[in-house]
């Protein structure tokens with residue numbers, strides 16, 4: 001039987017993308033809610049909730065999921081760190097996948113970056129580039145920030161190791177630096193490259209997004225997976241078996 005989804009934020013870009021491809025992933029949207037709707041009215045008939053809406057609604061949605069023992073997939077971003085820490089406690093009462101990026105390719109890039117940083121070690125200089133469309137307001141992207149975190153964790157470096165662009169007489173590159181370069185232009189959906197440069201060779205790991213549907217497909221895949229899990233908070237690395 002197809003997976004029955006309550007989709008919150010259904011009128012948004014992600015909501016519409018998920019509704020458009022649910023059928024091809026053996027899922028059906030049994031309830032589509034947005035601003036002004038009450039998801040409580042339709043929760044009984046779903047197997048799992050998917051939310052791509054606003055950070056303000058996450059708390060109430062988690063309470064509802066918990067009261068009805070429904071698994072939930074949260075794609076909404078923009079939570080303040082303190083607020084998120086509190087929300088994670090109530091999320092743990094149900095099976096919950098919470099991820100800032102549902103792309104399968106990007107999640108594999110996270111895992112490959114960790115492996116490359118570990119295998120190549122500090123002899124290989126790590127630099128990151130990301131490119132996004134001209135309308136993007138923040139830099140670097142959340143995905144680039146996560147890639148940076150992974151490299152810093154593997155190399156046991158602090159945030160002070162990060163060099164955002166270089167200009168002027170900056171001196172020779174220190175082995176402990178991690179370069180971060182944000183490019184902007186056109187309609188680029190999202191490109192990320194992690195580069196490890198050694199003496200005599202370099203390795204580049206690149207992901208290029210050309211369609212926002214990758215996030216929608218990943219979210220429906222996560223919904224299928226989380227419906228069969230015990231209570232706890234998971235991310236896409238769990239869904240894809242990358243941990």
Ligand code: NAD
Nearest residue numbers: 009011012013014034035053054057075076077100101102
């Ligand atoms: P959007 O603005 O196009 O859509 C958001 C929708 O949520 C709108 O229809 C809006 O009316 C609705 N909404 C707002 N408040 C609501 C509430 N209280 N109750 C119900 N519905 C409400 O945005 P989008 O591009 O679809 O993105 C939605 C969220 O998902 C954002 O936080 C975005 O950053 C995030 N996002 C995450 C990923 C990922 O892979 N995790 C990918 C893309 C977007």
